[in-house]
Amino acid sequence: MDLMTILSTVVSTTLIYSAPLIFTSIGGSFSEHSGIVNVGLEGIMVIGAFSSIVFSLFMSKTFGWITPWIGLFVGGIIGTLFSLIHAVATINWRTDHIISGTVLNLMAPALGIYLTKLIFDGKGQTGFISQPLASSKIPFLSKIPIIGKIFFENTSIVAYIGILVSIFSWWLLKYTRFGLRLRSVGEHPEAADSVGISVYFYRYCGVLISGFLGGIGGAIMAESITLNFSGTTIAGQGFMSLAAMIFGKWNPIGAMGAAVFFGFAQSLAIIGKYIPIIAKIPNYWFTIAPYLITIIVLVAFVGKSQAPAADGSTFVKSK
Template sequence: MLGDILTPDLFASALRMATPLALAAIGGTLCERSGVVNIALEGIMLIGAFAAAAAGLATGSGWLGLLAAIAAGVAVSAIHAFSSINLKSDQVVSGTAINILALGVTGFLMELLYGHPGTTDPVPQMLRPVFHFPNGGEGVLGTVWTWINSIVFSHTPIVYLAIAVAVIAQWAMYRTRWGLRLRALGEHPRAADTVGINVSRGRWIAVMMSGALGGMAGANLVLEQVGSFTENMTNGRGFIALAANIFGRWTPVGSYLASLLFGFADALQIKLQLFRAEIDIPPQFFLMLPYVLTVVVLAGVIGRAVSPAAVGVPYEKG
């Protein structure tokens, strides 16, 4: 049975499931490195998902759906940026407001545009896998190729995009002037201010980048995984992503790898549900798995992970 579970398909699915988490987690990383907590990722992702579905349905194009999701994510994150940076609101409360707003706005628009609550029609054009190679045949070489083909070459565009984002963000954060400044904003904004860095502008940019990534995560859910929008379809992924960001110690590649772990848990629970007859464990317990894992991971790692020093603290220009 183990052979039926540990298939190439399982690992490919882990990568797919990890993608929305990773994008949001990297968004969380950039945001928190600049000193702003982003509890709003859940809501940003949900609004991104809705925008992707609405634009996809209206235009028939998956790519325009992705663009709309990014734009919507940036727009919503701007509200968070304005209230936490300019109005100096409590960032966790502001993020919570965005999450409630996202539930309300997507539900409201759903009824306004489509006349019913629940789920939209399927988008006519999802984003298709980038490569189309046949699987290998019999024999060792054939099997090896099948594994490589499913894990590396079977994916849709945003899955590859997420990997690229992780690598580029890691490079930018540690190898560029922008990255050094970003980290300074979250560690010691006063020092950054003293050497002439514009604290609120830097934070605004980081929050909006996290909005773009959160929107992209929502687009992945609709355009590459589910095919339609359902109310509250993000189901806590924004919060799991925050945990992945912590587990990844506030680094983009770390966030990606942590998301892979959660993605694997999700892929595994989906796979195990196929074997319900043999395992005889209620499906609800499988569905709990990603959430339980998140708590376990947080419990195991937190003491050793240190958050950016100034995260969550509004900057008062002295």
């Protein structure tokens, strides 16, 4: 492979891997900024993947090429509904956040496969969608010499949308009234309550946004990578997103950066096998490398991550 090919391969494989994680980890940071720990991201992704695939299988004739995009939205909506369980449990019913999140993780794959078997005649896997979320070139940007070919040709558009979403989310959390209030209920709910901010409302917003983005994340995995739904469609990506969120210090841009970094590490492991000098190293080192690199980078450059002060707490409005 020549250098150009290597670079464009690194970029495109990085984005393939990161796209689902970007959305989900941004979602996680919304939830946690509002004070609700969300370890149920994995479960939310499963439900998002399941619902988007079911939608695509039944509706692709009606909607044609736009089906996968609507599918992402459907995944987000159903993800939001599913995260409502977490919201009600943690915000109103004072359930421990980790218990409730674990319930989502346990419930989602079981429910997803159960429903798949009901819908598809006892089959535990769906068929394949005919209109996948394909990669394509980004108009105008792909015309830029060199950079265009490396970054914007035959690439994952959703990943770029995810990057935009992360910037928007960062702005939303940092500079808007909504964002300030959402963060205030996660830092000091009693104080926020005393100045008349509805802690419950903003916490609901945080959790439901994480459900929406997590659902989209799962849907991306299904609509662009596996193209069907089965028990192995989502296998650990939710936890990787959780790690990306903490790695990025609860900042949406940071979370996105960490997700891209995970993808980059995976990509290096893949492209490394094409670089003659290191290609002789046994395969398992390449497989382990991304995880090892993550720990090293985390220890060497990132250091301590501080969660929002009231993250994981239950707020009870005093009467």
